[in-house]
Amino acid sequence: MAQRPNFKELPIKPSGIIWEDDFVDAEHEQRLLSLFTKELEWPDRPGRISLHYGYTFDYKTFDIDPEIPYKEFPEWLQPLIPPTETRPPDQVCLQYYPPGAGIPPHVDAHAPYDQLYALSLGAPAMMQFRRGEERVEVDLMPRSMMQMTGDSRLHWTHGIKKRKNDTLPDGTIRPRADRWSITYRWLRGGSRRNGVEKEKRSVKALAEKAIGESQGA
Ligand SMILES: O=C(O)CCC(=O)C(=O)O
Known part of the structure; x- marks a missing residue:
């Protein structure tokens, strides 16, 4: 397992909440944002929209959707x-997330999934963690990687409020x-679907190559 000081x-x-600032640099982020806005095909609807890679999660069964073929990870x-x-x-x-969009408070405790990480890109937004009456805001700064483990992962909800501005701890109003x-x-417990193992091996090989390159850089 790679060490990240x-x-x-x-x-x-x-x-x-395990955190790394500047997981990617600003130039890399700009290339990604240009690709996201100019090259990817997004669902045509307002609000938060998503694209899935690898398995697709089925929100009805709370498991991976066996009908949707595994989608290999793109090079980027x-x-x-x-x-x-x-x-x-x-x-x-x-x-x-267009300005004003959010994600309702939830716990990613879906049985099939173990680890959870999130990389933020573009504009910052406040994420709110909640447990009972407790509320904690975490500023999701662009280019940061966050891993949710333990309490933050299983015992608190997290969400991003639908709003056009965030209020920072010093009172500053920051537009989304x-x-x-x-x-x-x-x-x-690893991959569970037969027939995709070959594809998954090639994904693993590519990922290991990328990790090796990033360590050597
Ligand atoms: O947008 C984010 O940073 C977090 C998204 C999230 O909470 C989720 O997909 O479960």
């Missing part, structure tokens, strides 16, 4: 895979702007 737990409640995604896990993720979701996130999920 800058991957540190935030000294806040909820515990278990390879260097963005968290190098701290022993194998590449099984499901990756690229989401676009275009934001993208990439979330990464790993199936518990």
Whole structure:
């Protein structure tokens, strides 16, 4: 497992938020945003929209959807895979949040998935963690990678409020702007579908190559 000296737990409640600033540099981020806006085909509807890679999650069964073929990770995604896990993720979701969009409070405790990471790109947004009456805001700064573990992952909800501005701790009002996130999920106990193993091996080989290159850089 690759060591990331800058991957540190935030000294806040909820515990278990592991964080790395500048997981990608600003130039790399600009290339990604240009690709997202000019080359990818997005669902044509307002609000938060998503593209899935790897397995597709079925929100009815809370499991992977066996009807949707495994979608290989595109080349641009390879260097963005968290190098701290022993194998590449099984499901990756690229989401676009136009200004004012959010995601309702939820816990990613779906049985099939184990690890959860999220990379933020574009404009910052405040994420709110909630447990009972407790509320904690975490500023999702662009280019940061966050891993949710322990309490933050299982015992607090997290969400992004639908609003046009965020209020910072010092009272500053910060307008929302275009934001993208990439979330990464790993199936518990590894891949479960026959027939995709060959594809998955090639994904693993590519990911390992990317990790090797990023370590050598
Ligand atoms: O956009 C994000 O940073 C987080 C998204 C999220 O909470 C999720 O996909 O479960």
